[in-house]
Amino acid sequence: MERLINAIVAIVFGVGLMLLYFYGSNWLLDRLLPDRGLVDGVFQSREKQRERIRPWLFVAPALVILGIYLVYPALQTLFLSFFDSDGEAFVGLANYGRALGDSRFLESIRNNILWLLVVPSFSVVFGLLIAVLADRVSWGNIAKSLIFMPMAISFVGASVIWKFVYAINPDIGFLNAIYTSGGNEAVDVLQIPFWNSFFLMAILVWIQTGFAMVLLSAALRGVPEETLEAARIDGANEVQTFFRIMVPQIMGTIFVVWTTIVITVLKVFDIVLAMTNGNWNTQVMANLMFDQMFRAFDTGYASFLALVIMVAVVPIMVVNIRRMNREEAMR
């Protein structure tokens, strides 16, 4: 009970302080710059001055926090990538050079590329398939809800769920139960060389398919009925209509879904940490960075790895933001 009260006090304190700033600073502004009232028979308002200052009161917290939490650290990380493990001595490009000879780094790059090839494509294909099928049945919305559900589950929660599926004991793991019922010896899928990464990818596909499905389903509804009707009248069958009419029409959304999942993949961390912690050649970039930061305490090298993630993410984000802005402008 006491713990609960502590928590509530902390929450009220945090939120209250923030509200106090907004109400307090605006109240103060009204007090410091009041209207002068009637001067020489003319009402003199200082509203203009007040309203010139007020926008700054509104944006100040956002700008300060963004400065401290994103701008400064991003520049600092760039800076630290040229320094040694304590962030003290300048080492030039040593961290960059070291990466080229670091087998863990190369392994992460290889795995990240595999993830990038597999996860977005499977998620999009499954998502599209489900979106098309679900629109044809009466229980489609229930089906979509269930497939979408993993999206609400944390990556760690999903890892527990799938560790349970993959468990080596055939009386616990569903997968091994099926596998051993065919007379095979139970296997630990997380330790199969090379293919173990794919069992990790399956978890992310399981999560991201719902996301792809929702966006693609919305896009498919936007395809004009007349276009589809025209195609059918011209004798196109269902499959032809799908590939020649529907898919080209929603290409834009497919692109957005694909790139969004690509970014998620580039930052994937929790699943690998929880399932294998990068063992058995499943390391990926974000987990390697975490490893270097908190277990090796190598600030310089970890900063370099963060930079690699940033460099991979930026071009995709730029394209996506441009796209969003363009769509915003058309609305």
Added chain:
Amino acid sequence: MSVRMEKVGDSGLQLPLVNMTPGALLARLALLLIVVLWTLPTFGLFISSFRDKDLLSFSGWWTALSVTERGEAARTGTDEDQVEENGAWFIRGEVFQPGEKEIQAFGIRSTEPEVYAPGESADLGDGVTLTVQADGRYELRSPVEFDMSRGRRIYFRAAVPPKFTLANYGEVVASEGVDQAFINTFTVTIPSTIIPIAIAAFAAYAFSWTEFPGRQLLFAVVVGLLVVPLQMSLIPLLRFYNQVSHILPFFEAKSYPGIWLAHTGFGLPLAIFLLRNYIAGLPKEIIESARIDGASHFQTFTRLILPLSMPALASFAIFQFLWVWNDLLVALVFLSKDLDQIVMTSQLRELLGSRGDNWEILTSSAFVSIVVPLIVFFALQRYFVRGLLAGSVKGG
């Protein structure tokens, strides 16, 4: 997700399945298969979390509703337990609580554990016999007095009826600190959702409806910050927090205000971007007439803009809430793993490492950690979808 009306076929009334073309039937089956495949893992976890601890590691969750058979072993009593009746000596007892299981077969050697049916007598030599009943009662009979300080082994195969229990949940709450982690997660999540929304809403209003020098440029910078992955921020922020905690004695490097502000910083670019798009799209006339009536920007914002922006605020709130609740990375960096700070995701990861084989603990803790997002998800799915569509740029 909006409901879509099924199109009625030209022929009017249609019988489902009977009039279906093979293609349509195949499509339905394919969808059903995918849905089952997608739901099964979560369902298995859910069922398992309510199963008896002993059964959990002994039979798959897919057999949860059926009777499980398993081999077990027990020991009889020793010579201290013997009684003399009609010139023979007996040791009697039970190998398990009556009603708990049912014995199918038993044996006296580990190599032949199932040679006798319940009720039969096994000959142990020298006139000694052992009888085991189906309900677990046994009787050891000897013509001469027993002289044994250890009981005889009984091997048996028992049928265990399905058993569901809340004991696993009781255990994780009592001994694994899951209840505290649950409260901690709320302590992190609620301010980390409200603070960025309020700050972003004020900024979004200023960026859309006020005039100040540098407005366009600053907004462009904020949008530009969307591209910075949070991995870029972690190392410098950790160093920064440590330095500040050395200078200011009341500020600790790992603290709740510390993580609130971190989540606020990481969520702000997207929040400002989305809310500005929404607030800038509100009708110009309403805002201008309020201003002409003498309302200050503060009054216009709190009394007019905030109520009008509720749908956008709700969408972002749900998105941010789930994001923070499910986050592991930021919590690992900005909070300690001590009992008073550890969050559910972090706790779950610790349990995966330390109690990797205790599935009764893992399944129930995992379910405790995902139940809140699932409730939010099913109750507010419409807003969640909207927030997700808009918030997809944030990625992981």
